[in-house]
Amino acid sequence: MSVNWYLIVSAMIFTLGATGVMIRRNPLVVLLCLELMLNAGNLALIGFSRMWGNGAGEIFAIVVMVIAACEVAIGLGIIVALYRRRLPVDVDELSELHG
Amino acid sequence: MTFLFFFIFAGFALAGAVGVVVLRNPFYCVLSLVVHLVALALLFLLLEAQFVAVAQIVVYAGAVMVLYVFVVGYVGGGDHPEPLWRAGTRQRALAIGFASAIFIELAIAVLGTGLSALGTEGIALTANYGTPEQIGELLLTDFLLAFELASMLLLVAAIGAVALAGRRGGIAEDEGNLSPRHGVVDLPRPAATGSMAEGVSGYGVTAPLPDPQFEGRELQQPARAAAEDDR
Secondary structure (H helix, E strand, O other): OOHHHHHHHHHHHHHHHHHHHHHOOOHHHHHHHHHHHHHHHHHHHHHHHHHHOOOHHHHHHHHHHHHHHHHHHHHHHHHHHHHHOOOOOOOOOOOOOOO | OHHHHHHHHHHHHHHHHHHHHHOOOHHHHHHHHHHHHHHHHHHHHHOOOHHHHHHHHHHHHHHHHHHHHHHHHHHOOOOOOOOOOOOOOOHHHHHHHHHHHHHHHHHHHHHOOOOHHHHOOOOOOOOOOOOHHHHHHHHHOOOHHHHHHHHHHHHHHHHHHHHHHOOOOOOOOOHHHOOOOOOHHHOOOOOOOOOHHHHHHOOOOOOOOOOHHHOOOOOOHHHHHHHHHHO
16 A cells, blocks of 8 residues: 555545534534544654654654643633533634633 | 555544534544544554554543543533534535645645655565654654653643633532631531531431422521522
8 A cells, every 4th residue: 555545545534624623513523623633644644654664753643642632631621611611512602702 | 455454444534534523412423533543543553553553542542532421421412412504604615615625735735746655655664663662762862852842741731621620610509609718517518417517516316307409508508598599
């Protein structure tokens, strides 16, 4: 399998994730779609790493995983805080930042 | 054989991604993402990246998705699934157009690249490619700064998540009515469980059993007043 195939699959997953971020309104699902985009990036990084035959791309992928975990922790914390304050869990209605 | 496996795994990964985007119940979205992540880990295995594949399954499909499942269970959203399409907005058409533009751009970039090595399987690998030994050595030599910064970022994120999601009042109506002079023994607890405060006041021995509606709130007069206001 040439690396091209993996990159095309990665592009498809990234596109699906971007679509989801733009059309979904539940912030939980928006976070899930962000995960899709990050994972598409990971797939491309691993593919390039395989192409060059060194491990740098894998280190990049691991760092991306760390950042995704941080993003999930903070994002879910914000969603739980929203829910506790009885704010609507809907990104369309969360247009004001005043506390 | 690799060909066949690639298309099976890529199919599962894409199906999982489609499921995340189109399923209306957030819980099913999370389960769909788990399918996607496992299929992606198998694709990583096809690319000989064993360590990253295992980390993907353990960290992502294991830990992160469990966090998602708990938050979805806490916040909910399955009762009122959002419609995929809100009438009267052009958002979805615009979003799909924009996403198609992204895909076309990426496809042009991949197919029209000058990197001739992209059309091959990649160069011949060394024996330790993708093993924990190689990853560990790289993390502690060439990428030590990234490693340390990532650990610092994780620490900041953990503290931030606790600070954000920590309870600062707001879930129960009567929590705001607790005045500062109430001690910890006055916090709500089930009535007639033999606490020290109840023993001092003779509660449950001489006093009649409370109205079940106010059970657990007997020690808080403001809370009772608030509850009666609600009625």
